[in-house]
Amino acid sequence: MKFFLIAGEPSGDQLGAALMAGLRQLLPDVRFCGIGGPLMMAEGMESLFPMDELSLMGIWEIIPKYRHLKRRIAETAQAVQDQVPDALITIDSPDFCLRVARLVRAAQPDLRTIHYVAPSVWAWRPGRASRMAEVIDHVLALLPFEPPFMQAAGMTCDFVGHPIATQPIAGRDEAAQFRTDHGIATDAPVVLCLPGSRRSEVGRLAVRFDEALMRLRDRVPEIRVVLPTVPGVSQMVREMSRRWPVPPVVVEDPAHKRAAFAAADLALAASGTVSLELAANRVPMVIGYDMAFLSRLLIGMLLKTDTVTLVNLVSETRAVPEFLGRNCQPGPLATALQATLEDMSARKAQLDAMDLTMQRLGRGGEAPGLRAARSVIAAVTRG
Structure with a gap:
């Protein structure tokens, strides 16, 4: 299998790297392409462009870069089409990732799309889930109460555990x-x-x-x-x-x-x-x-x-x-x-x-990256 992954922030790079490691454990011949940081690159990705270009927060940071980001969105969507992956996996950074997914969905409506990290619709702006469902098929959730919100909007969703539950703790x-x-x-x-x-x-x-x-x-x-x-x-x-x-x-x-x-x-x-x-x-x-x-x-x-x-x-x-x-x-x-x-x-x-x-959140259970990998494979194979 081949996956196109997009991460736009260091936290997404961590999630993406753990997911890639899990996928490689389950699928030794798996191939990756897309956008990621140093951790994802260490797992075998050659990033389309530096992930740092997407690590922007707030309207005043984004406005000066708007034209450049718009070009990057179009460039990334085209790269997905050129690479012909089995699935597009977007990781957090919804302002960039979901715009890419929308362009990809218009050009390749049958390509499976997966988003890692559910939007916090349980807290505010519940309409975000419905808009996400227009371009995303499956969601990997970090919090155990999130799947019903995603499913109600029309997406499949699995809780895969939170990485915080497996981080090392000093004694x-x-x-x-x-x-x-x-x-x-x-x-x-x-x-x-x-x-x-x-x-x-x-x-x-x-x-x-x-x-x-x-x-x-x-x-x-x-x-x-x-x-x-x-x-x-x-x-x-x-x-x-x-x-x-x-x-x-x-x-x-x-x-x-x-x-x-x-x-x-x-x-x-x-x-x-x-x-x-x-x-x-x-x-x-x-x-x-x-x-x-x-x-x-x-x-x-x-x-x-x-x-x-x-x-x-x-x-x-x-x-x-x-x-x-x-x-x-x-x-x-x-x-x-x-x-x-x-x-x-x-x-x-x-x-x-x-x-x-x-x-x-999954302490003592299977590592979140491996759980996420199983969920991804199941979402792709059930078509």
């Missing part, structure tokens, strides 16, 4: 070494601060998270704050903590980040996939998030659920406190952090919800 020895390396006492509460991985998120949340942690420090002076971050926002993260009397530990290296998660007692985090990463490491958390005023109004009108925290959604609880929009303020955040640190019943409720979440 007690690494956690103890992290404390030793950074001069943190064994009985000092370690609080992670995670204000996001995008500049817009950090810019909006940093001041509020900073003030919330200062207030928590006034109430619990012995806490030590650790700021895990990524290169694109590390300088902004360092700036947010300059006035602290006890400097936080800033961590960029992935191995050190795993050790920091293992050593942590509590986290203040932006909403997103990081809540699942914290759950995998059993770190009780408080979630805060806000966005631009007009976006906040729009999302507020369209939101279909009373929580956006994935741990709450997957576990079907409301164990993780969250403060969104105008409610994301230092005072309530600090109060919730103190309660989450000191209230043993609240901590147990979170830990139970986290364990259930990881179980439902």
Whole structure:
């Protein structure tokens, strides 16, 4: 079999590489073509053009590149037709991928189309599923409650597990070494601060998270704050903590980040996939998030659920406190952090919800990449 895969972001590159490895395990003679990053290229793909060209976020980043992206969409759709694959597999990045799929569907209506990562129609804009169904036959879902939404729109869908459930986790020895390396006492509460991985998120949340942690420090002076971050926002993260009397530990290296998660007692985090990463490491958390005023109004009108925290959604609880929009303020955040640190019943409720979440996401089962590969093969062979 031959597959044309498209990934537009590093997270998609990770999913695509795991899927390719799974397909090669089941189909030793499988062939790949398409667009991917270094991980997919390491699995044998020769990328049509650099994946970085598609890693754009926000309208102001896209507008200057619009003509170029439009050419890339047409070029990619033509490449699919030229390669004659058994299926087109698009991975997240719907603004690019689904436009390619639409052109391909018009030219090759019988080609099987598969999309990896279901849109969050359970949260807002349910019409996206119906529009996706016009060009996509089958969906690979990361969350266990997503298939019914896709099936209702007319697509087949399999839950294939979330990669977070199989990521390596540091042990007690690494956690103890992290404390030793950074001069943190064994009985000092370690609080992670995670204000996001995008500049817009950090810019909006940093001041509020900073003030919330200062207030928590006034109430619990012995806490030590650790700021895990990524290169694109590390300088902004360092700036947010300059006035602290006890400097936080800033961590960029992935191995050190795993050790920091293992050593942590509590986290203040932006909403997103990081809540699942914290759950995998059993770190009780408080979630805060806000966005631009007009976006906040729009999302507020369209939101279909009373929580956006994935741990709450997957576990079907409301164990993780969250403060969104105008409610994301230092005072309530600090109060919730103190309660989450000191209230043993609240901590147990979170830990139970986290364990259930990881179980439902596939911890201990077959690797998501292999499950996704089985789903792809089944979707193609049933025609």
